[in-house]
Amino acid sequence: MDSLDLQVLRQALQWRAEDRGVWLVTVLETWGSAPRPPGALLAMRDDGLVVGSVSGGCVEDDLIARVRHGERVDRPTLVTYGITKDEAARFGLPCGGTLRLVQEPLVDVGWIEDVLVRTQRHELVARRLDLATGQVTIEPASRAERFEFDGRSLRALFGPRWRLLLIGAGQLSRVLAPMALALDFEVICCDPREEYHLTWDVPGTRFSKEMPDDLIVQLQLDPHSAVVALTHDPKLDDLALLEALKSPAFYVGALGSRGNTAKRKARLALFDLSAEEIDRLHGPVGLDIGARTPAEIAVSIVAELVAVRHGVPLRQKKTASAPARACIDAR
Missing domain, CATH: 3.40.50.720 (NAD(P)-binding Rossmann-like Domain)
Incomplete structure (x- = not known):
């Protein structure tokens, strides 16, 4: 989870309040050097306006073009980009990267309201989406958990990890x-x-x-x-x-x-x-x-x-002095 995902949910909620059609797109899996991690979220309005990111550029452009040309999915649908090196290059996925997404229509916004209220209380929660039915449930989560996708459902974290x-x-x-x-x-x-x-x-x-x-x-x-x-x-x-x-x-x-x-x-x-x-x-x-x-x-x-x-070596670290063993200042 990152704060951008909560911004995406807030904007999606606002668009639905304006009676606009909205689709959510979530990164499920990546191979190679895909720019965004699993769980990254994007919301797309019926006129092609988007908030959030799943690739950082060309994939978003393709998704927008699909919506503007009338491709409106009515249930959770898997989308894959970058199967070949040529397609990966076309969509800005370096080193032959591959990106697997799920696109879903936003119908019930109750779960978004629940997530926003609970994260405001500093709770960490998980959204589980059943890809077969489109049903969403909100569950408590722990800090040790990560984004999960088993081929049938996804489980994404929201809140302060x-x-x-x-x-x-x-x-x-x-x-x-x-x-x-x-x-x-x-x-x-x-x-x-x-x-x-x-x-x-x-x-x-x-x-x-x-x-x-x-x-x-x-x-x-x-x-x-x-x-x-x-x-x-x-x-x-x-x-x-x-x-x-x-x-x-x-x-x-x-x-x-x-x-x-x-x-x-x-x-x-x-x-x-x-x-x-x-x-x-x-x-x-x-x-x-x-x-x-x-x-x-x-x-x-x-x-x-x-x-x-991130486990990166601290190359630019000022070395502390050796511990003092005598004349200890016990204040």
Whole structure:
């Protein structure tokens, strides 16, 4: 799922409210270097207007031409592009790629309304489409699930599959949160300090006044979760890190210089964390792009989040100082 898919559903709902004919097109399978992944969604109006994408260009043009020439499917129908290398080149599918789609008429919009309401509540749901009957059901989903197609039905996810917990509601968090939202993270900001939480007003995010370590335990972080500590206050950051580093979160980072990162790791070593768990800490947080302003630092952090999420080696990473073993600053 990505945020574009929810935009597609909102637009499709609006078109149906205007009594226009609408078809949904979903990527089922890809072979080779197809531009869009399985589950990618496009909505097409009866006059050829489209929102969303299934290929990034020529396939959309062909679908539009079919509708404008009167080809209006009345049940879920499979469409395949790129069987041959010549056809793949014609439709902009590199390296002989192949794209398999399902095109379906949008008749009942109740399921779209349900998906939009539930995702607004930060729920992760799945839409199951029976290709034989066109019946749609909405089911709860878990973060570990992915798009599925078994030849008879498809199951597509909608909602926040990835989650980012920001510790601290300062200026950097205010800049970082919208960037993470654009990358399809559910964003939660945690700061128990009254002078900060009273002014948090970033749309689309959740806010918690609980102590960060307590919230981390409650959230039950999973491999689709990330934590970034940004308060500069060890009483908040370190407590959060103690819990986060023991969790299966895919990313745990903390703001600070190389010297402060070394001191932080030394403090963490005094508690029940193993050396391997402490080594999971990304500090200094973010990629080394020479960032100075809050916006630049936020860019470096989200870039590192994306790299770690996709398993890309961190080639542009500033190395932390060696852990301090004496004169530990325990503040």
